[in-house]
Amino acid sequence: MSLNIVRYEHQGRAQWGVIRGSQITPVPGDLATTGDFIRGSSLPELSKLSGATLELAAVKLLSPVTQNQQFVCQGANYRQHMIESGMDPDVKSYNMIFTKAQSCIAPADTDVIKPHVVKFLDYEIELGLVLRKSIHGATTITDANLHEYVAGAVIVNDYSARDVQIPQMQFYKGKSFRTFGPVGPWLTLLDASSIAALKALQLKLTVNGDVRQNDTTANLVYGPAETLTELSSVQDFEAGDLLATGTPAGCALSVPSPAKQKLGALLPEKKKWEIFFKVQAKRTQYLRNGDVVEASISSADGSVDLGVQRNRIVAEA
Structure with missing residues (x-):
């Protein structure tokens, strides 16, 4: 199994989300760094994530690797x-x-x-x-x-x-x-x-x-x-x-x-x-x-x- 994850900015806030096509399902929680996201998430749980979605065109994509990482x-x-x-x-x-x-x-x-x-x-x-x-x-x-x-x-x-x-x-x-x-x-x-x-x-x-x-x-x-x-x-x-x-x-x-x-x-x-x-x-x-x-x-x-x-x-x- 593989799953694509984006880090994005929406309404002034940086957030993580699961991207499927042109739709992003936000990941709950305040996960400031890539390390925080990796430690605080699991692929099986993320693959089942559902709820309200955002259009990819409505957000600004950020680097999925934050600048604190080596x-x-x-x-x-x-x-x-x-x-x-x-x-x-x-x-x-x-x-x-x-x-x-x-x-x-x-x-x-x-x-x-x-x-x-x-x-x-x-x-x-x-x-x-x-x-x-x-x-x-x-x-x-x-x-x-x-x-x-x-x-x-x-x-x-x-x-x-x-x-x-x-x-x-x-x-x-x-x-x-x-x-x-x-x-x-x-x-x-x-x-x-x-x-x-x-x-x-x-x-x-x-x-x-x-x-x-x-x-x-x-x-x-x-x-x-x-x-x-x-x-x-x-x-x-x-x-x-x-x-x-x-x-x-x-x-x-x-x-x-x-x-x-x-x-x-x-x-x-x-x-x-x-x-x-x-x-x-x-x-x-x-x-x-x-x-x-x-x-x-x-x-x-x-x-x-x-x-x-x-x-x-x-x-x-």
């Missing part, structure tokens, strides 16, 4: 994306982990603000996992018990300022400008019978209608269970925290092959980055003001559908 990310987690990122997938044998600032979390359909200092703004569609309960210590998580730790899934777009991330070696800063982490439009809750769908979801991203990324989670290199097991030995998690599982190939970023990188390492630092900026400036795939990015994730049979994100790129005021 935002942890996997990098280069699809083989072809490793290659286009200048990595040798037969040599890289580690799970790349980084974080984004919680303040970059935004509603799914938000305008993404392109800062004046950013020339090379990139997109990265990702499957996001929302945790069901806290993890305080090394824990072994398997496909068999994953549903005990993962409450559901969301669409994440890991927008990235490549001219900050790469030359400055600043993943955190380059990926954490405000609005660089839209989440939603809804949270799809999953139970033990539907959690296996996470292994076969189709990710698709378009820019102005042109397909840029199109792949399936079957091609993840490090899956959710092994990643959470690894991370549990490093840090604590709480219910409602977000893990973004990496993006497929098709990003705007162009990185030299491993062989060319070795040659580039012999160049003076200034010359190396002059070449980097020259190469990136020729990439027409980078996002410009006015571009519209759409991201969708769903199973082939439609039983799990995370919805569609739509972001317009706008200049910083």
